[in-house]
Structure formats: C-alpha cells, structure tokens
Amino acid sequence: MLGLDGCLTEVMAIPGALDAMLVDHTSGMAVAVSGPPQGVDAGNSAAALTETLRATVDGLARSCPGNTVRVDDMLITTDQGHHLLRLLDTLFEGPLVIYVRLDLERSNLALARYRLRAISAQLLA
Numbered sequence: 001m002l003g004l005d006g007c008l009t010e011v012m013a014i015p016g017a018l019d020a021m022l023v024d025h026t027s028g029m030a031v032a033v034s035g036p037p038q039g040v041d042a043g044n045s046a047a048a049l050t051e052t053l054r055a056t057v058d059g060l061a062r063s064c065p066g067n068t069v070r071v072d073d074m075l076i077t078t079d080q081g082h083h084l085l086r087l088l089d090t091l092f093e094g095p096l097v098i099y100v101r102l103d104l105e106r107s108n109l110a111l112a113r114y115r116l117r118a119i120s121a122q123l124l125a
Contacts, residue, residue: 004022004031004032004123005032007022007032007098007119007122007123008020008021008022008032008033008034009034010115010119010122011034011098011100011115011116011119012034012035012100014100014102014107014111014112014115014116015106015107015108015111015112016102016103016105016106016107016108016112017035017100017101017102017103017107017112018035018081018100018101018102018103019033019034019035019100019101020033020034020035020098020099020100020101021033021034021042021045021046021049021098021099021100022096022097022098022099023046023049023050023096023097023099024046024095024096025050025053025087025095025096025097026095027050028046028047028049028050028051029043029046029047030042030043030045030046031096046099049085049097049099050097052076053071053074053085053087053097056071056074057069057071071087072086072087073085073086073087073113073116073117074087075109075113077104079104080101081101081102081103081104081107082101082102082103082104082107082109082112083099083100083101083102084099084100084101084102084109084112084113084116085097085098085099086098086116086117086119086120088120088123088124089124098116098119098120098123100112100116
C-alpha cells in the first residue's frame, strides 16, 4: 500500500512531471503537495482545480443520458503544460484527486495516464 507522500514521490517520478498535488475533492483543500511552482499558492490552486473538475463533471452529466457520469481522469493542455487529474474513491475522509502538471516537451501523456492509474491502484490497495 502506498501512503500519501509515497504517492506524490511516484507521481513526480513520471517523466516530465513538474509538480503534483493530492486534493480533497469535497473540500477543495490540498492534502499533500510536491514540487510547487514558484509564485503559486497550493491552497488556491487546489480550490480552483476542484471547481474546474466540478464544472466539467456537471457539464458532462447534463449532456449525457441518465445525468450520471463517472470521470476517471481529465486532461487539460495549456501553454504552461499538460494538466492531468485522476479521481480516486478512497477510504480516507473523502474523494481525492491526484493532480500533476507535465512539461509540454518532455512528457508522454499515454505513459503519464498509465502511471497515474497504477499509482492510484496502489494508493487504494
């Protein structure tokens, strides 16, 4: 079983990873942070990521039959990098999200998604 700090260590070992965070999806608070970029507040970033995720899930639910959608992961590409979020149903206080920002040039998105899936399985074991 992987702990929270070990989880972030594994995430940061993904080729091209710039920074990573575990976010409580219910409260929008950062649970653990690794490699925070200069000038970015982890608390504000975690809250903003949570709102982005909620808006996405809500929008998808409204556009899908049955109004229920389960999102496994979400990818956003900006000029600052690839932003990958992996949702987890944990036994902890609430649902967690693994967030990692990846370098545009040095990252492999397929590998990053594969590694996040494996890391999340270890964290939930």
